Amino acid sequence: MKSKATSFDIAYRAGVSQSTVSRALRNSPLVNEETRLKVQAIARELNYKVDKNASNLRTQQSATIALLLFEDPTSDDSMINPFFLSMLGSITRACSDKGYDLLVSFQQMNNDWHADFEDTNKADGIILLGYGDFVDYEQKLQQLIEQNTRFVRWGAEAKGLPIVSVGCDNFHGGYQLTEHVLKNGRKQFAFLGGASSHSPEFLDRYLGHCKALTDNNLKVDQAYQFDAISTEESGYDAARKLLDSDLPFDAIFGASDLIAIGAMRALQEQKVNIPDDVAVVGFDDIPIASFTFPPLTTARQNTKLAGELLVEKLLKLINEEAVDTTLMPTSLIVRKSCGS
Template sequence: MKGKATSFDIAYLAGVSQSTVSRALRDSPAVNQETKDKIFAIAKQLNYKVDKNASNLRKQTTGTLALLLFEDPTVDESQINPFFLAMLGSITRACSQRGHDLLVSFQQLSNDWHADYEDSKKADGIILLGYGDYKDYEEKLNTLLAQQTHFVCWGAEVQGHPEFTIRSNNLQGGKLAGQHLLQQGRKRFAFIGNASDNSPEFLARYQGMVHALAQAGIAENTVAQLDAISTEQAGFDAINQLHAQGKSFDALFCASDLIAIGAIRALQKKGLKVPEDVAVVGFDDIPVASFSSPALTTIQQNTSLAGEMLVVNLLKLINHQAVELTEIQPKIIIRQSSGAAER
């Protein structure tokens, strides 16, 4: 036999019609068990696999989900945020458990990717994952909406469609960080990370902390806040800028672990001790967090559940089932950088 076997080859060998082969292979109850057995045996022997292109074309589906990972264009492409890589792992697993394939693409926001996947029948839906300026891609989201593309979005809420979003409870995460730093007896707070509508996740983390401080009688206007995207460099620079502004603080909450690690470096370079002089809390619990020096206290996002929920909700949307905004509860992981844990 030349080339790959087709269902016609099996039909010929089994002495049945091709329709019957097709039914048998999908285990249709309308096929005699003996016939099935014979067909399965032949299929196995020929190492037959259903041609996905043909079956998808006929069924008008793909059995594939697309993952679009994007970051700030300023970030070096080779240095993908470790948090998203962890998500990638859990998304892959969640997909394969449900018999779906995962198409992966790293995009800059500037690219014109919207809807390509679904329109060209490469995927049944899209998972959007990334940090970056939310306002920048809101327009793209609207295009997706207009084209009725199926998608879910990590973190940011889609205007008018909260049900497309899966995210950590960032507000709660910020509260946990604030409360923990307060418990360490700290009074003068700083926050590094974009705190505007452009970065809704970071903003919620900031607001959560502010909320915790308010309950302890600390006013928001005493908090030093500086914008930063999620890179070590941005964290490093932010510290220098805060110092140049003459800001002083003994508690620092960073919107991501990468920012925190860069910030700690800058603090140490200035001769300040972490946690003695400044207690630091990060966000994400990326693998590096436990290896930084001192080990980083941080708010852990449950990437395993997050990836699962993204896939589950997207599949529901594809199947026209109802979904709603899904929030995942974060957890504080206490290590040395906040002054609470000993080795």
């Protein structure tokens, strides 16, 4: 009952050869207008659709892009990083604008990469979003390069590796946020977020932060940097450690909005007033950021543009055109949480 029509069925009904059907359906100029219309009418009538597996096999391309989303190994499965989610939205849109389908896969760093989409000919190229630990991740990148896989990635430029990246100017974003808060008279900043080569984006934000401190004649004190990954929980924990340390502080820089939000919760639990007692800033401008209490001051990363750039660059790569890495600026979004 549900056996699908093939191009042969149409050929038979139209009284032409199967080759002609194929041409007519692809609007080849080689085929006579009249024949074309007849074939297309019959195709519509039979609800015929070209079998993609067959045509992809034949043409050796799939008009499909794979998106590989890596999650922090620790993150529970309750909530995907909202930042990536909004990226996903814009990538999906960009793909469909270009006539490409999008295959989405969440990768847990611990298990094997089943990042075989391209090798497997299911996708023409890959977009990489996020990673657990950058050091592990770099090895995977290395592998992709060796396999000659076409891919682009979101993130800080991978120094040394010939990889096309789209990322934000994390250093400048960190600088800008910090400077803004300092201009409002804060003296003692704490930074919550891992600041090592294991998370280069956070590291860049931290370095920008430090630069702003020294430019404003403040000392950088390592004791004020607390590790955290990009979850609300982790931000909460880091802020607890800060509070328990009895170090004096009047400002917190959360390496991501999620971290900042967790920190706000920890502070408010202790009746610390935000921003009067402590200014808090985050990074990303995820949708939640404008709804927190108080609303969060942050550095916005333009996910819409980022998604478009990623897709655009990947398509160029697929078409063997020259492509380079883009570093996008962030924009300072001032809300109530920083006290100005």
